Amino acid sequence: MASYQTPAFRRILSTSSRALRASNQRRWAQVHDVRFLATTQQPRAIVDKYREKLDRKAREEGLSSIDELKAAYANKIDDLKKQEIAKLASLRAEATPQQEPTPPPSPSSTPGPAPSTTETTSTSSTSPSESAPSASQRKKPAASGVKPLAEILDLPKARELPEKELTAIWRLRHASNPNSLCAVIPAATYAAMEATARRNPAFVLPVPREGQGAEIHFLQWVFDDVETKTASVLFTQLAEFKARGEFAQPHTTITHHADLAEGSASGLVLMQGQLVDGRGASVEDARWLVMCLQRFYGGWDGDVAGEPDAERLRRGLERRRLLEWFTNADPNFSVEKLLEETERMG
Template sequence: MAALRPPALRHLLSHQTRVLRTTAWHQQRRWAQVHDVRFLATTQQPRHILEKYRQKLDEKARAEGHADIDSLKAAYSDKIKALRKETDAVTAPLDRARAGGPLTPPPSPGSEGHQPQPQQPQQPQHQATTTTTTTTTPPPQPPTPPKSPSSPSSSATGIKPLSAILNLPKVLPLPNTTLTNLWRQHHSTHPRSLCAVIPATTYQTMDTLARQHPHFVLPVPHPQQGAEIHFCQWTWDVETRSATVLFTQLAEYKVRGEFAVPHTTVTHYLDLVGGRRVVKHIGEGVEGKEGEQGQVQEEVEEEGVVLMQGMVVEDRGVKVEDAQWLVMCLQRFYGGWDGLGGQGGLERAEERRRLLEWFGKGDERFSVEKLLEQAERMG
């Protein structure tokens, strides 16, 4: 019996060890939790991001004339709100997924009332030497309704073409003098409208410089409160064959940037730039080709012109006279009417062109004092 005790004791000890291990395994608890990494990443405080880019934000604020980062945030508050709205729209499907809702997008307006067709059961394929491939064609999209020809069309920028303002087939044969009177009479009914008829050669010089330097500043002198600086910007619309200039107070443009609202908009129409054949009356009481007494008409080649029209927005702090001065300065600084004034006029035109180039290149030689000096010479 003594010889059997050690194995029995070893068996008993090993059995108790297995029991203890099994009991400990059943009593073990796990406290680990699963978190959404995206949620943790987006709920962290962005202080480290602000500290990382603080120097760049300070430089941008000083470059745009702001005192600190808070004023820069206030200037871009509208843009920040718009971006937040877009972000909320993008994260809406994720919110629906967390709530257990469907992820299907809302139906488009053109697909209202369209019920999805049930999927046809697939026919069993038999073993054969040849195989056929079937393709499922999507349902046809509803056709886009055509534009009504009677309604005045406009481009994506909202600019009306010249054909929506004048009857071009009737205007093309008119001489420039008659066309000028007609254009001015068309805009005489609105007290805040602007209009002009510019020779094509004069406008071509302006357009060449404008494409090189589409931004500039122009002063409006006020006898009692000094001069007010305005920011002008050129834009082109190929669809309507037009070039538009937007005038905005420089103070507002510094605060709102591209969201600044212009107080004056001027559009140049290039439909009549090319030369055209017009009919002119060259005499009266002269015997014509058929031997009758009366007016004699002759077709002559007429120089091309550019029709300009503009509008001054009410309650924007700018008078119509100020807008007319800005348009005149725009033409002179962009090379229009350079030949006026003889040799002295050519020298002053060259000085104005240098100011335009210096401003466009950010040259330190440009100054507001030189700009005001040239404006006083024009006045």
């Protein structure tokens, strides 16, 4: 996982605070100074409180600074983050309704007639989510805890399904869980999103609060290119991320499965996600964040009804600039500009 550059984060947030104080005539100006200063100022008290202990720990490890200490523990931090993804994947598995096994026929029963070879097979009989993988398809659980798509769907059957049918099956699979999120993404759209995400693996997004301005959330992409061939996104409240850094607990995790992007009838990437109750976000918040994620990372640039092509391209370019500015700690980035862009999406 790409580690986040804390000095860049401080620079961005301090620039954002100044921009907010200067924009008191804008739509959310009445609460900017209250909400955003409460969620974007650096937690200096927390840093100062533990600086002595961190310095002592660095010296004990033979290191010269806290930054070197953080770099030395980067792998451990990465492992803890993957464990968090594993917990959320386990919650998804527990929330998925289990099928009752079909009892074997009684020896005394009379077998029915064989089905006609010309009869069209129904969706329910070919549903890839209802066919258990064969022994050769079963794999050991991935170290990240994320299930590969082969353990969720019968991939050979799923590859043969057209887009409409696969979309219906994927949505029905998640319909019974109120905290579940799912989507189907065209392969070309996802390819653009993934390329952008690898260059910009972290970003911030606002969630509007009626009468209270907006609340900032931090996102990180995590790629597992070897075992599960998935890309996950962790959403965390910015206040939680500031307080606990890499140990912060995300409220929502979504995972993209690209197994069917090529060599299948549908050419789709399947996305599934899970919201954890009690971490300060609702399902509606999570849906908004996922929509913003897709728009900022290159999805849906050509799917805005009534918007001229030139304006649509300009908005897509502006979103991309905000991403790059944030990644590079460019002073041009500000929360005010981020809010203006997300207002246009609302």
